[in-house]
Amino acid sequence: MKKNLRGSIGMAVAVLGLSASAVVPALAATAPTYTIDSTMVNDLTIKAANAPTADITMGGSSFVSNLLTPALAHYKAINTEKSVAAYDGTQGSTNGRKKVTGAATPALNVGFSDFPLENSGSDTFTYTVGSGLASNFAQLPVALGGVAITYNVPALNSSALQKLLAKNPLTLTGAQVGKIFAQKITKWNDASICATNKTLTVKVKVGNKTVTQCALPNETIHVVSRTAGSGTTYMFKDYLSKVDATDFASADSAVFAKTTGIDIPTVGNSAAMATQIDALDNSIGYVEYGFAAVTPGVNVASIVNASGVAVQPNATTVAAAAAAKTGFAMDTLAHRSLNNLTGKTVYPITGYSYAILLKEQSNRNNGITAVKVLDYLTHQGGAGTAGRPFTKAGTFGQDYAAVTGYVALPKSIQTLARNILLTVKDSNNAVLLNTSN
Amino acid sequence: MPMDQSTTSTNAAGDLSNVSSSPKFNLAARGDGRYNIAMRIGQALLAIFIIVFFGSIIIQSIPGWQSAGFGFFTSTDWSNADFKFGALSLIAGTLVTTFIALLFAVPVGISAALSIQFLLHRRLRVLFSSLVEVLAIVPSIVFGVWGVAVISPWTQHTLEPFLRDISGGAPPFQGEIYGIGLLLGGLVLGVMILPTVVAVSRDAFAMVPQTLIEGAYGLGATRTQVLFRVALPAARRGVLGAVTLGTGRALGETVAMATILGGVTNKFPSSAFDLGATLASTIARDFLEATGSQVGALGSLALILTVIVFVVNYIARKIITRQAVTL
Numbered sequence: 001m002k003k004n005l006r007g008s009i010g011m012a013v014a015v016l017g018l019s020a021s022a023v024v025p026a027l028a029a030t031a032p033t034y035t036i037d038s039t040m041v042n043d044l045t046i047k048a049a050n051a052p053t054a055d056i057t058m059g060g061s062s063f064v065s066n067l068l069t070p071a072l073a074h075y076k077a078i079n080t081e082k083s084v085a086a087y088d089g090t091q092g093s094t095n096g097r098k099k100v101t102g103a104a105t106p107a108l109n110v111g112f113s114d115f116p117l118e119n120s121g122s123d124t125f126t127y128t129v130g131s132g133l134a135s136n137f138a139q140l141p142v143a144l145g146g147v148a149i150t151y152n153v154p155a156l157n158s159s160a161l162q163k164l165l166a167k168n169p170l171t172l173t174g175a176q177v178g179k180i181f182a183q184k185i186t187k188w189n190d191a192s193i194c195a196t197n198k199t200l201t202v203k204v205k206v207g208n209k210t211v212t213q214c215a216l217p218n219e220t221i222h223v224v225s226r227t228a229g230s231g232t233t234y235m236f237k238d239y240l241s242k243v244d245a246t247d248f249a250s251a252d253s254a255v256f257a258k259t260t261g262i263d264i265p266t267v268g269n270s271a272a273m274a275t276q277i278d279a280l281d282n283s284i285g286y287v288e289y290g291f292a293a294v295t296p297g298v299n300v301a302s303i304v305n306a307s308g309v310a311v312q313p314n315a316t317t318v319a320a321a322a323a324a325k326t327g328f329a330m331d332t333l334a335h336r337s338l339n340n341l342t343g344k345t346v347y348p349i350t351g352y353s354y355a356i357l358l359k360e361q362s363n364r365n366n367g368i369t370a371v372k373v374l375d376y377l378t379h380q381g382g383a384g385t386a387g388r389p390f391t392k393a394g395t396f397g398q399d400y401a402a403v404t405g406y407v408a409l410p411k412s413i414q415t416l417a418r419n420i421l422l423t424v425k426d427s428n429n430a431v432l433l434n435t436s437n
Numbered sequence: 438m439p440m441d442q443s444t445t446s447t448n449a450a451g452d453l454s455n456v457s458s459s460p461k462f463n464l465a466a467r468g469d470g471r472y473n474i475a476m477r478i479g480q481a482l483l484a485i486f487i488i489v490f491f492g493s494i495i496i497q498s499i500p501g502w503q504s505a506g507f508g509f510f511t512s513t514d515w516s517n518a519d520f521k522f523g524a525l526s527l528i529a530g531t532l533v534t535t536f537i538a539l540l541f542a543v544p545v546g547i548s549a550a551l552s553i554q555f556l557l558h559r560r561l562r563v564l565f566s567s568l569v570e571v572l573a574i575v576p577s578i579v580f581g582v583w584g585v586a587v588i589s590p591w592t593q594h595t596l597e598p599f600l601r602d603i604s605g606g607a608p609p610f611q612g613e614i615y616g617i618g619l620l621l622g623g624l625v626l627g628v629m630i631l632p633t634v635v636a637v638s639r640d641a642f643a644m645v646p647q648t649l650i651e652g653a654y655g656l657g658a659t660r661t662q663v664l665f666r667v668a669l670p671a672a673r674r675g676v677l678g679a680v681t682l683g684t685g686r687a688l689g690e691t692v693a694m695a696t697i698l699g700g701v702t703n704k705f706p707s708s709a710f711d712l713g714a715t716l717a718s719t720i721a722r723d724f725l726e727a728t729g730s731q732v733g734a735l736g737s738l739a740l741i742l743t744v745i746v747f748v749v750n751y752i753a754r755k756i757i758t759r760q761a762v763t764l
Contacts (some may be wrong), residue, residue, distance in 0.1 A: 098725065220613065255518075276617075279617070285750060
């Protein structure tokens with residue numbers, strides 16, 4: 001079924017995986033042998049004596065779920081000992097934060113969130129575990145992705161217009177995106193949007209004359225929002241606060257509130273966002289670009305970046321954003337944010353998603369499994385190009401990024417993630433990420 | 438529970454002494470002692486469970502009442518994140534979607550039950566009734582995704598524009614069309630409660646004495662007359678029970694409504710096309726984000742929902758007892 005999103009994502013991953021493994025023999029001749037990162041201490045396998053008695057659980061952010069689902073399945077396949085049992089990437093970032101912090105015995109061993117725990121800032125909540133201090137948690141980037149501005153305007157579906165759009169995708173400036181989501185631009189044929197998309201025209205007969213006019217329809221824009229607590233919303237609003245500070249003062253994960261008579265539907269996770277945009281005419285929404293790529297009927301707008309160039313979200317432009325970032329550090333949003341960076345090829349709405357776990361793991365074997373899995377997830381096994389084999393033990397989590405709609409973490413971030421994982425210890429203060437484990 | 442014979446007989450003897458003083462024949466006391474004790478324990482557990490359940494809901498909801506006061510019932514503005522607790526739009530959303538669901542499920546369900554019971558060949562009867570019952574085991578989230586992905590384009594392009602055009606945009610068919618919303622929510626709810634309505638009312642029709650049906654035919658009644666003037670009135674009690682059960686399910690349905698209604702919690706519905714939210718869907722959506730008095734407010738919603746379900750059940754029972762037909 002066309003609309004079965006999970007099915008189509010699964011199919012896409014499976015097809016891409018199969019085609020990738022089909023090109024292995026061709027690559028094998030030229031590609032270098034696996035040069036596993038020189039600082040790599042993790043040999044992936046968990047030693048039998050250190051395997052947990054039960055599988056550990058992970059979950060949260062749906063932004064990262066298209067990457068983590070196949071990557072964790074691969075990890076399970078190569079590990080005969082107990083490892084990750086349950087991974088639920090449908091519930092959203094806040095669930096990831098809450099379930100790893102919210103009770104005396106956290107429901108998740110590792111939570112995923114697009115906005116890490118902080119003791120200050122706009123998205124704080126009280127938590128019981130780790131004395132309620134963010135500093136008692138190890139938080140590290142696990143995925144790099146871009147937030148696509150997705151739209152569904154049926155009036156643009158004619159083959160002539162699709163040809164025009166293939167050449168010049170629908171383009172929006174940051175200010176326009178802000179005004180649309182603040183419901184200050186309410187029609188698709190708004191003069192400013194038409195001015196940005198000069199090539200997107202149709203010829204219409206008025207009397208005896210043929211007039212060329214803006215192809216965008218005189219239809220109400222239906223903004224679709226994620227429900228409260230979404231990490232994607234947080235990432236997106238951080239961007240909006242940089243390009244439209246009058247409407248969006250700061251980053252938060254609250255829903256986009258309506259300011260006109262047009263209601264704003266809210267959806268529970270990234271997959272539901274893609275489904276809703278596909279179903280609702282003249283809608284606009286935001287979702288990690290891998291989700292947009294696999295949902296038919298969902299189109300992705302180009303966004304004008306800080307250097308004035310309209311760019312689509314894809315592996316090149318998202319990687320350019322990560323490369324343009326200087327002074328990345330986990331401590332504050334300003335240091336973490338990749339939004340609205342300067343550079344001709346930079347996609348402006350880009351960000352990392354993070355894993356969260358306690359620095360002190362009271363159950364040593366669970367802790368060992370958690371850090372080994374995260375070390376696997378945050379690294380590449382080989383030279384870092386797309387289309388590497390998926391069946392070898394040398395395949396690491398980030399090797400799945402290119403085929404699932406993400407970008408592999410830059411080398412410096414992979415090293416940072418390792419260093420953060422080395423701060424995770426057991427109750428006797430022994431480092432858990434270790435070859436002998 | 439292991440129990441030796443002597444204990445049982447002692448109990449039985451003790452109970453029998455009561456029987457002699459009672460004018461009625463006490464069947465329970467005469468029964469097996471073990472059975473008796475098990476029943477008592479069961480009753481006690483049930484009573485404790487009910488008390489704990491309602492007690493905890495009421496206690497949970499106290500902070501909500503304290504922070505919102507009477508505005509809880511009069512304000513339409515619900516925004517848990519901003520500590521605005523006005524449940525009126527949620528109550529309206531719950532009742533509207535349930536009403537639409539019944540508009541769909543009652544006629545469709547009862548006619549389906551009638552035709553399955555009286556018109557179909559015996560083999561087809563089994564096939565059709567099991568097909569309807571399959572609907573009952575489809576998970577709620579599947580109905581939600583089906584509603585948004587498959588049905589909402591149809592309501593958006595066909596049904597809702599049609600309703601707006603023939604009514605001239607008069608209430609309740611006015612305003613912006615989203616495809617999703619109260620109307621779609623009600624229709625999907627209707628499909629969801631259909632198996633309940635069909636299965637229970639079919640059982641009621643099966644109980645109608647064959648002699649009654651044959652007698653009606655014997656008096657020269659047509660098939661339509663037999664079905665609607667004889668079978669339906671005779672089974673009225675059971676059919677109303679079926680509708681009540683369906684209503685109960687519709688009022689409390691959560692996941693599908695959270696997906697389909699659009700989650701707009703601060704607008705009293707003025708049109709069937711509006712986005713909205715129900716009590717149950719709001720509890721499910723907001724619970725994740727809630728702390729402190731927000732949890733209390735959600736507890737208040739749970740209490741309101743419980744009360745509504747009870748009132749609906751009570752009214753339905755009254756109707757059933759008043760209109761019951763003695764055969």
